[in-house]
Amino acid sequence: MAIDLTENYFDLFSLPLDFDIDVDALGRKYRSLQQEVHPDRFAASDAQAQRVSVQSTAHLNEAYETLKDPLTRGFYLLELKGIGSGAHEYTTSDGAFLMQQLERREELEGIGQADDPFDALDALRDETHRDEQAQMETFRTAWAAGDYDTAYDALTKVMFIRRMLQQIDEIEERLEDELD
């Protein structure tokens, strides 16, 4: 059993080509396909079959990781529509958003001086999660309306927000280390 490497990820998992997917169904289909192509099943087969198995497994994992996370799923949907692949060159021109991101990072930078830094970190994390939810909602609406530029912009903003969440975790770890 080989996987059709040219099939798009949604077809691969027998899912409708849409942003809102049944994540449980994705997980079930992933595990069953994973068993079918797993290299262990081809240990006694010829080199060609083993290669196909390894290749299919890698493709399957890549597809699953892409669809599992709403951010990469969104980018993938836009890519299928021919919209931007590789966010690296992109700079958002939304000055107000960037200003807000800068202020959030300033707040994080000074959080060690708060009366209760861990409470302040939790509050900032909640706020940042709400930022992400708001952008994903903007994406969902724009995607449904076929406004792909707005949809792409929203996902790009989520990348800044994800980085912020990482930094919150890093600061929290550092503060915990200082307590030890």
Place this chain on the structure above:
Amino acid sequence: MSYSEKVIDHYENPRNVGVLDKDSSAVGTGMVGAPACGDVMRLQIKVGDDGVIEDAKFKTYGCGSAIASSSLLTEWVKGKTLEEASQIKNSDIAEELALPPVKVHCSVLAEDAIKAAIEDYQGKQSDA
């Protein structure tokens, strides 16, 4: 990856970190960001009546190269006219700091930031 001495110098002793009054008509603010690494950069210029940049400040959340690029740029633009400042190329910054290829995008960010700041300032003048 090792940073050049110039990058380390700007990173450890960044020049002109700070903020100018973004509501002042003499101040232009450029906000740029690179989603791939999550870097956010604010670069501001204060322009005199003669069109010469009197002061420049920046705040950058990002890697050492992004901080060094914006720090160096604020040094360079002071005393320059807007015309001169707009001609600074990211390749000049990358060369001065000896940025490795994977970090050249940090200097692009700085170039975008000064362009955005000049645009913001010029927009304010035509509104007035």
